[in-house]
Amino acid sequence: MSRTVGVSTSSSSLRSDSAAGGPYRVMVVDDSAVIRGFLTRYLEEDPAIKVVSSASNGVMALKNLARTSVDVVVLDIEMPEMDGMTALPKIREQDPTVKVVMASTLTKKNAEISLRALQLGASDYVPKPETLRAVNASLDFRRELVEKVKIYAAQRRREQGIPQPEGLNSSGQPRAAAVRPVAPARTAGSERRAPVVVVARGRRQEVPAAQPETPAKSDRIVLRQPSLFPPEVLAIGSSTGGPQALMKLLGAMDRKRLSAVPIAIVQHMPPTFTGILAEHLGRVSGLPAVEAADGMPFEKGRIHVAPGDYHMIIERDNKSAVVRLNQDPPENFCRPAVDPLFRSLARSYAARTLAVVLTGMGHDGLRGARELVAAGATIVAQDEASSVVWGMPGAVATAGLCAAVVSLDDMAGKLNAFLGGGR
Numbered sequence: 001m002s003r004t005v006g007v008s009t010s011s012s013s014l015r016s017d018s019a020a021g022g023p024y025r026v027m028v029v030d031d032s033a034v035i036r037g038f039l040t041r042y043l044e045e046d047p048a049i050k051v052v053s054s055a056s057n058g059v060m061a062l063k064n065l066a067r068t069s070v071d072v073v074v075l076d077i078e079m080p081e082m083d084g085m086t087a088l089p090k091i092r093e094q095d096p097t098v099k100v101v102m103a104s105t106l107t108k109k110n111a112e113i114s115l116r117a118l119q120l121g122a123s124d125y126v127p128k129p130e131t132l133r134a135v136n137a138s139l140d141f142r143r144e145l146v147e148k149v150k151i152y153a154a155q156r157r158r159e160q161g162i163p164q165p166e167g168l169n170s171s172g173q174p175r176a177a178a179v180r181p182v183a184p185a186r187t188a189g190s191e192r193r194a195p196v197v198v199v200a201r202g203r204r205q206e207v208p209a210a211q212p213e214t215p216a217k218s219d220r221i222v223l224r225q226p227s228l229f230p231p232e233v234l235a236i237g238s239s240t241g242g243p244q245a246l247m248k249l250l251g252a253m254d255r256k257r258l259s260a261v262p263i264a265i266v267q268h269m270p271p272t273f274t275g276i277l278a279e280h281l282g283r284v285s286g287l288p289a290v291e292a293a294d295g296m297p298f299e300k301g302r303i304h305v306a307p308g309d310y311h312m313i314i315e316r317d318n319k320s321a322v323v324r325l326n327q328d329p330p331e332n333f334c335r336p337a338v339d340p341l342f343r344s345l346a347r348s349y350a351a352r353t354l355a356v357v358l359t360g361m362g363h364d365g366l367r368g369a370r371e372l373v374a375a376g377a378t379i380v381a382q383d384e385a386s387s388v389v390w391g392m393p394g395a396v397a398t399a400g401l402c403a404a405v406v407s408l409d410d411m412a413g414k415l416n417a418f419l420g421g422g423r
Contacts, residue, residue: 021162021163021164021165021166022050022165023047023048023049023050023165024048024049024050024071024072024149024150024153024154024157024165024172025050025052025068025069025070025071025072025153026043026049026050026051026052026053026070026071026072026073026074026149026153027051027052027053027054027055027061027064027065027068027070027072027073027074028040028043028051028053028054028055028074029054029055029056029057029058029060029061029073029074029075029076029079029084029087030056030074030076030079030103031056031057031076031078031079031080033056035076035128036054036056039051039074039103039145040054042142042145042146043074043145043146043149045146046146046150047165048150048165048167048168048172049146049149049150049153052068052070053065053068053070056079057079057080057081057082057083057087058079058081058082058083058084058086058087058090058091059081059082059087061073061075061087061091062082062087062090062091062094065091065094065095065098066094069095070095070098071098071099071152071153071156071157072098072099072100072101072123072149072152072153072156073091073098073099073100073101074101074103074126074145074149075087075088075091075100075101075102075103075122076102076103076104077102077103077104077110077113077114077117078104078110084102084104084117085113085116085117085120088100088102088117088120088121088122089120089121092120092121097156097159097160098156099123099152099153099155099156100117100121100122100123101122101123101124101125101126101145101148101149101152102114102117102122102124102125102126103125103126103128103145104125104126104127104128105127105128105129107272108272108275108276111127111272111273111275111276112276114127114273115243115273115276115277115280118243118244118247119244119247119280123152123155123241123388124148124151124152124240124241126141126144126145126148127141127144127270127273128141129141147240147361148240150168150172150173151171151172151240151361151388151389152388153172154168154169154170154171154172154173155171155172155388158170171361171389171390171391221397221398221400221402221405222400223400223402223403223404223405224373224379224400224401224402224403225403226378226403226404226418227351227352227353227376227377227378227403228351229351229352229376230352230419230421231261231352231353231354231378231418231419232261232349232352232353233261233262233263233264233314233345233349233352233353233354234258234261234262234263234264234354234355234356234415234419235263235264235265235266235341235342235345235353235354235355235356236249236263236264236265236266236355236356236357236358237265237266237267237338237341237342237355237356237357237358237360237364237365237392238265238266238267238268238357238358238359238360238392239267239268239334239359239360239361239362239364239389239391239392240268240359240360240361240388240389240391241358241359241360241387241388241389242267242268242358242359242360243267243269243277243280245358245359245382245388245408246265246267246277246281246358247280247281247284248408249356249358249408249411249412249415250281250284250285250287250303251284251285252411252412253285253412253415253416254412254416254419254420255285255286255287257416257419257420258285258287258301258419259287259300259301260300260301260419261300261301261354261419262298262299262300262301262302262304262321263287263302263303263304264292264298264304264306264312264314264341264345265281265303265304265305265306266306266312266336266337266338266341267305267306267336268334268336268337268360268364269308270308270309271307271308271309272308273308274291274305274306274307274308275291275305275307277305278290278291278303278305281303281305282303285303287301287302287303288301288302288303289302289303289304289305290302290303290304290305291305291307292304292305292306292307292312292323292325293307293323293325294323294324294325295322295323295324296322296323297320297321297322297323298314298316298320298321298322298323304323306325306336306341307325307336308336309327309335309336310325310326310327310335310336311325311326311327311328311331311335311336311337311340311341312324312325312336312340312341313325313326313340313341313343313344314341314344314345314348314349315344315348316348316349321348324344328340331364332362332363332364333362334362334364337364338357338364338365338368338392339364339365339366339367339368340368341368342355342365342367342368342369342371342372343367343368343371345368345372345377346368346371346372346374346375346377347375349377350375350376350377351375351376351377352377353372353375353377353378354377354378354380354415354418354419355368355369355372355377355378355379355380356379356380356381356382356411356415357369357379357380357381357382357392357393357395357396358382358387358392358393358408359382359386359387359388359389359390359392359393359408360389360391360392360393361389361391361392362391362392362395363391363392363395364392365392365395365396366392366395366396366399366401369396369399369401370399370401373401378403378418379396379401379402379403380402380403380404380405380406380411380414380415380418381393381394381396381397381402381404381405382405382406382407382408382411383397383405383406383407385407386407386408386409387408393405403418
């Protein structure tokens with residue numbers, strides 16, 4: 001099934017449509033008319049999305065982009081005349097504000113190309129099922145496609161000062177979903193918690209710790225004192241927008257300080273992609289990086305990436321630490337998930353854990369962060385302004401679990417300081 005989308009409307013009228021807070025505007029680029037039809041139908045099932053243009057290759061996409069304003073381009077990789085990787089930098093040059101989501105079949109080759117595309121300016125990728133039948137049948141693919149298109153369209157409008165579609169917040173989610181998370185009921189002994197630092201409208205002051213059941217207010221973040229113990233492990237959890245954030249963060253960190261601890265990373269990703277991610281992280285950090293294997297020693301100076309479809313935990317005795325993988329049920333709809341890793345580190349490293357929560361949708365990592373904080377660990381979260389989606393980091397930040405909430409640009413310096421024994 002194919003669908004032709006008209007693109008004759010003038011740019012000025014199209015821009016006024018966006019300025020009025022109309023649906024997110026999307027261009028679909030794929031050499032298969034059937035796939036274009038499927039993608040258009042799935043996207044337009046959400047009333048917040050309108051497919052305003054379609055193209056069968058990069059050449060047509062560039063011509064269409066010159067005539068119509070779009071928030072997001074969904075871009076296939078393998079196409080005749082001009083493929084996606086050739087078109088990507090040209091699209092970004094023609095309209096630097098547009099967000100590009102790569103759509104590729106789930107092969108090792110395309111996983112490598114997709115992650116390389118992120119370094120060339122793509123915002124994200126969506127693993128596309130390998131057959132037409134699978135594309136039509138996969139509910140997970142439909143959900144991920146719509147979710148990511150809305151997230152990055154919302155990001156573009158936020159950056160450009162354009163209103164979001166009615167009823168959606170600045171992350172492209174229903175406004176009701178922006179309610180701050182409520183912490184669990186107070187447990188025995190919680191009244192003895194140490195004072196914390198409050199950051200409120202730029203002022204810092206020491207006050208009694210907020211009780212866990214008290215939700216953080218929107219105009220402040222309550223910070224805890226970091227651990228008194230130097231970190232012996234660095235753990236990072238991320239999701240939407242995470243690959244770029246991870247590459248930027250690890251590429252900016254001090255190699256000597258990174259080499260002094262083992263590094264564990266959970267990025268929500270499918271199989272095949274996690275191994276390629278490890279290779280990219282190794283290149284930008286200058287450290288050995290691997291897709292973790294069950295029973296692998298958890299070594300200092302090595303980056304261990306949780307493999308797709310497996311939870312990763314760390315077990316430690318007095319002499320050594322090892323990686324364990326399992327296929328226990330998904331947590332927070334994810335496998336791998338951040339919570340199992342954080343819980344295991346609360347048991348194995350306790351107050352000597354430095355844990356980081358980067359951009360991502362949902363609240364994976366929140367429960368594990370609570371256990372880490374109870375064990376005395378230090379938590380750092382990415383701030384809202386630099387996050388693609390402030391779901392995961394926002395959950396831990398507004399729950400009062402963090403010693404620092406900083407921008408991605410400032411994150412490396414903050415982690416370097418903690419790893420060096422500073423506070």
